[in-house]
Amino acid sequence: MVLAEATNHAIADPGRVFLEEVIARTGPSCRLDMCIQCGTCGGSCPSADDMDHTPRTLFAMIRAGMREQVLHSNTPWMCVSCYLCTVRCPQDVRITDVMYTLKNMAVAGHAYPDSTAPDFSKAFIRNVETFGRSFEVGLTAQHYLRHYLTRLPSMAPMGISMLRSGRMGLTPPRRIRGMRDLKRILARAKALEAAS
Numbered sequence: 197m198v199l200a201e202a203t204n205h206a207i208a209d210p211g212r213v214f215l216e217e218v219i220a221r222t223g224p225s226c227r228l229d230m231c232i233q234c235g236t237c238g239g240s241c242p243s244a245d246d247m248d249h250t251p252r253t254l255f256a257m258i259r260a261g262m263r264e265q266v267l268h269s270n271t272p273w274m275c276v277s278c279y280l281c282t283v284r285c286p287q288d289v290r291i292t293d294v295m296y297t298l299k300n301m302a303v304a305g306h307a308y309p310d311s312t313a314p315d316f317s318k319a320f321i322r323n324v325e326t327f328g329r330s331f332e333v334g335l336t337a338q339h340y341l342r343h344y345l346t347r348l349p350s351m352a353p354m355g356i357s358m359l360r361s362g363r364m365g366l367t368p369p370r371r372i373r374g375m376r377d378l379k380r381i382l383a384r385a386k387a388l389e390a391a392s
C-alpha cells in the first residue's frame with residue numbers, strides 16, 4: 197500500500213516519494229516533512245562524529261530522493277537511541293523513530309552499510325539481552341577495541357567526564373528486575389521478525 201501510493205508520485209518527485217514513504221512507515225507523529233534543517237539534531241547527537249551523515253544531512257538527502265545513499269549510510273546504525281535530538285527538535289520531528297524506520301528499510305533491502313555499524317548494533321543488543329539495559333563501557337570497549345583502536349585516546353575525555361558525572365559506570369549494570377519478561381518480549385519480537 198505504502199509502496200503503491202509512492203509509485204504514483206515517483207516520476208514527478210522521487211524525493212517527495214521517499215519522504216512520504218519514510219513518514220508512512222514511521223507513523224502519523226513522524227513530522228519529518230516539518231524539518232527546517234536547523235541542525236539542532238546533529239549538534240546534539242553524541243554519535244555524530246561516527247556517522248557518515250548527521251541526521252539533518254540525512255533528512256535533506258531523503259528530500260533529495262537519494263534513496264540508495266540514505267539506506268547505505270551508517271547514520272541510523274550509529275544512533276544509540278538517546279532521544280536527545282528528539283526532545284530538542286524545534287519541529288517535534290520524531291528523529292529517533294525515523295532512525296529505526298531507516299534501519300528497517302535498510303535491512304529489508306539488504307542495503308545496510310558494509311561497515312562496523314551492524315556490528316555495533318549487535319553488541320548493543322547483546323548488552324540488552326544480558327542486562328536488560330545498556331552497558332556503555334562494555335559496549336565501547338567491545339566496539340572500539342575491535343574497530344577503532346586508534347580513536348580510543350580521543351574518546352578518553354568524554355569517557356572521564358561521563359564517569360565523573362555518574363552517567364556511566366565502570367562495572368556491568370545490575371540486571372533489571374523484569375529480565376524474564378523482557379526475554380519473552382525479545383523472543384516474541386524475533387519470532388515476528390522471522391515470520392515477516
Ligand code: SF4
Pocket residue numbers: 230231232233234235236237238251252255281284285286287288289291
Ligand atoms: S532538529 Fe528537527 S528541524 Fe532541526 S534539522 Fe533536526 S529534524 Fe530538522
Ligand code: SF4
Pocket residue numbers: 237240241242243244251274275276277278279280281282291292295
Ligand atoms: S537519538 Fe540517535 S540521532 Fe538522536 S541524538 Fe541520540 S544518537 Fe543521535
